[in-house]
Amino acid sequence: MNIVVCIKQVPNTNEIKINPETGTLIRDGVPSIMNPDDKGGLEMALRLKDQYGAHVTVITMGPPQADIMLREALAMGADRAILLTDRKFAGADTLATSYALAGALKTLDYDLIIAGRQAIDGDTAQVAPEMAEHLGLPQVSYTVDLKYNNGLCTVKKETEEGYQILEVPTPCVLTVLATANKPRYMSVKGIMEAFDKEVEILTADQIDVDPARLGLKGSPTRVKKSFTKPQKSPGQVYEVDAEEAVGIIISKLKEKFII
Amino acid sequence: MDFGISKREELFLQMIREFAENEVKPLAAEVDEQERFPMETVEKMAKIGIMGIPVPVEYGGQGGTNQMYSMAVEELSRVCATTGVIVSAHTSLCINPILEYGTEEQKMKYVPKLAAGEWIGAFGLTEPNAGTDAAMQQTTAVLDGDEWVLNGTKIFITNAGYAHVYVVMAMTNKELGTKGISAFIVEKGTPGFSIGKKEKKMGIRGSATCELIFENCRIPKENLLGEQGKGFKIAMNTLNGGRIGIAAQALGIAQGALDETVKYVKERKQFGKPIGAFQNTQFQLANLDAKIQAARLLVREASYNKDMHKPYAVEAARCKLFAAETAMEVTTKAVQFHGGYGYTREYPVERMMRDAKITEIYEGTSEVQRMVIAGNLFK
Numbered sequence: 001m002n003i004v005v006c007i008k009q010v011p012n013t014n015e016i017k018i019n020p021e022t023g024t025l026i027r028d029g030v031p032s033i034m035n036p037d038d039k040g041g042l043e044m045a046l047r048l049k050d051q052y053g054a055h056v057t058v059i060t061m062g063p064p065q066a067d068i069m070l071r072e073a074l075a076m077g078a079d080r081a082i083l084l085t086d087r088k089f090a091g092a093d094t095l096a097t098s099y100a101l102a103g104a105l106k107t108l109d110y111d112l113i114i115a116g117r118q119a120i121d122g123d124t125a126q127v128a129p130e131m132a133e134h135l136g137l138p139q140v141s142y143t144v145d146l147k148y149n150n151g152l153c154t155v156k157k158e159t160e161e162g163y164q165i166l167e168v169p170t171p172c173v174l175t176v177l178a179t180a181n182k183p184r185y186m187s188v189k190g191i192m193e194a195f196d197k198e199v200e201i202l203t204a205d206q207i208d209v210d211p212a213r214l215g216l217k218g219s220p221t222r223v224k225k226s227f228t229k230p231q232k233s234p235g236q237v238y239e240v241d242a243e244e245a246v247g248i249i250i251s252k253l254k255e256k257f258i259i
Numbered sequence: 260m261d262f263g264i265s266k267r268e269e270l271f272l273q274m275i276r277e278f279a280e281n282e283v284k285p286l287a288a289e290v291d292e293q294e295r296f297p298m299e300t301v302e303k304m305a306k307i308g309i310m311g312i313p314v315p316v317e318y319g320g321q322g323g324t325n326q327m328y329s330m331a332v333e334e335l336s337r338v339c340a341t342t343g344v345i346v347s348a349h350t351s352l353c354i355n356p357i358l359e360y361g362t363e364e365q366k367m368k369y370v371p372k373l374a375a376g377e378w379i380g381a382f383g384l385t386e387p388n389a390g391t392d393a394a395m396q397q398t399t400a401v402l403d404g405d406e407w408v409l410n411g412t413k414i415f416i417t418n419a420g421y422a423h424v425y426v427v428m429a430m431t432n433k434e435l436g437t438k439g440i441s442a443f444i445v446e447k448g449t450p451g452f453s454i455g456k457k458e459k460k461m462g463i464r465g466s467a468t469c470e471l472i473f474e475n476c477r478i479p480k481e482n483l484l485g486e487q488g489k490g491f492k493i494a495m496n497t498l499n500g501g502r503i504g505i506a507a508q509a510l511g512i513a514q515g516a517l518d519e520t521v522k523y524v525k526e527r528k529q530f531g532k533p534i535g536a537f538q539n540t541q542f543q544l545a546n547l548d549a550k551i552q553a554a555r556l557l558v559r560e561a562s563y564n565k566d567m568h569k570p571y572a573v574e575a576a577r578c579k580l581f582a583a584e585t586a587m588e589v590t591t592k593a594v595q596f597h598g599g600y601g602y603t604r605e606y607p608v609e610r611m612m613r614d615a616k617i618t619e620i621y622e623g624t625s626e627v628q629r630m631v632i633a634g635n636l637f638k
Binding site: 068071072075184185186187188189191192194195 | 266267269270271273274277278306307308309311312316321322323327
C-alpha cells in the first residue's frame, strides 16, 4: 500500500507574540514545528506501515526551510520526502495550494492520502478537502481512528455530537486530528539516516498544473483587513451544581438586559 | 571547531528536549522522593536509541556522535539528573571500555544488547580504601585453570543491581602496583557475585548506588578486558570519557535551575514588583547564564575532540571541573532566589542543588580535575 501524507511547517503558535502597534504576528525567532494535526496524520500512516508494511511518502509545499521538517518525518519513519517549492507558488490561498498539491499528487502512486485537519497558523481546514475535489477522490474529514482491510478503510470520524463509523474505498483522502494518537519520537538512528536520504524537490514545471491557477494569481481570497481581537476581561468562574448555575446564569442575563 | 550545531544535531536536540519534557520531567520529583530507579524511562529511552547513541551501527548502536551523546545527557539532566547519570554511566563507563579494549567476540557478545538498552551497564573501580587513590585496589583476581577468581568489594557503583554487565578492576599482581591491575567483564548472576548495601544519598536519589561483593566469583578466562596489567590505564581512559558525560550532567542541572529561576523571578512579586525587575536579580542571572554557556562550550570542545579522535583528557577535566562548580553555584543561587519556597520540595531547585553536589565528587573530584589540568601545565 502506498500512503502519501501531506504535512506543513508552521510557527509554534504557543510561542508567538503579537506586535501591539501593528497587530501583526512577530515571527522572528519563533521556532517552526510540524503542524500537530499533520503529525497525527503521519503517525496514523506509520502505524499502518507497522501493521501492513506500507510505503509512506511525505510531501509539503513551502519554502526550502521546510527541509528540516521533512527530515523529521523521515526520522520518524517515513520512506520518502518531497518538497514542492517554487516562487510561482508564493502567495497561494487554500484554493491555489490545494490545486498545486493535487497537481503534485497526480505524479505519485497512492492508495491513501492523509492530511491534518487544519494548520495552526491559518485554521481554515480547507486545503485537504479541496485537494480531494481536485483529484476527484472520496474524503473523510476529522478522522480519529482508521482500520484498513483489502482496499477498504473503516474510519472513525469525530463529530460535534460523537463519532461516525464510515467505510470508504481507496483511493481516498482522510484528514486527521492531532488528538487521534500520540506521535512517536524520532529515533536516534532515524535522525542519523534522515540526512543520508534525499529530499526530492518538485517545482511548478514538474507537476500537472495550469500556471494561471498557481500562487497569488490563482488565489481568489483577498485579505481586506486584519486586526487583533481586543482583550476581554477575565470571566468569573463559579464552581456550583447545575441548579444553582441556572439561577446565576438567569440573573446575569437579566443584569445585561439580554432577557 | 564549529561553535554552531549541525542540522542533524538540531533535530536531535528537538527530539531529546521533547522526550525529556514529556517523559522524564513528570517523574523527576517522584523518583527522587521515593529513591526509585526509573526503569520505565530506561525502557522508553531504549526504544528510541538513547541507550546507545555514540555506538557504531555494526555493534547495534545508533551511529551517533559523542556530541549528540553529551547533548542527550545535558537535556535529560536539565529535568532529571538521575536519568542523566543512568545514561552516562551506562554509555561512558561500560559500553565505551568494551568498545575500546574488547576483543571482537566480547564486543559482539555485550555491546549490541547494551546499546539496545536490553542490558544496562556499570563500572566498578572505587573501593573503601581506593577512592581518588584508585591504585590501592584490594579486590584480587587469580587465574585458576580457565577461570579468574575474583575476591573483594567495590563501593558507590552507579546502576548496580539493575545492570547486567559490570566492567570491574582487580589486582592480578600486587607487586607491580598500578601495572598489576587488570579489567574484567562480570555478568549479573555469576555465582559469588552479589549486590551489597544500597547507599542513601543526598542527591541523584533515583540512581541505584550500591556495593558489589565478590566472594570466590569465578568468571571465564576470556572475560579479561584488554591486556593483563592494563586495567589502571583502561580505568583512567574510561574516566576521561566519563567526565564529559558528568560535565554534561552538571551543565544540564545548571541550565535547569536557571530556567526555573527565570520563570520564578518573573512571577514572584515583592515590594510591588516582580523580583526579576530588580537589577540585582538581572545582573546575577546574567552572570550565571554566561557561566553556563562557557561550561557548554567546554563540554562541546571535549566532545568534539573525542569525535575527531584527538586527545581529550585535559579538555574533559576542564569541562568537568568548570561545569560541576557552575552547577553548584547556579543551584545554590537558584535556591536563594526562590527564598523560603526554594528550600521546600514544592519547587525543583532544592532537588537540583542536592543533585549538583555529586558532580564535584564522582568520576574524579574537582581536586583530581585540577591535578590533571595542572599536570598538563607543568609537563
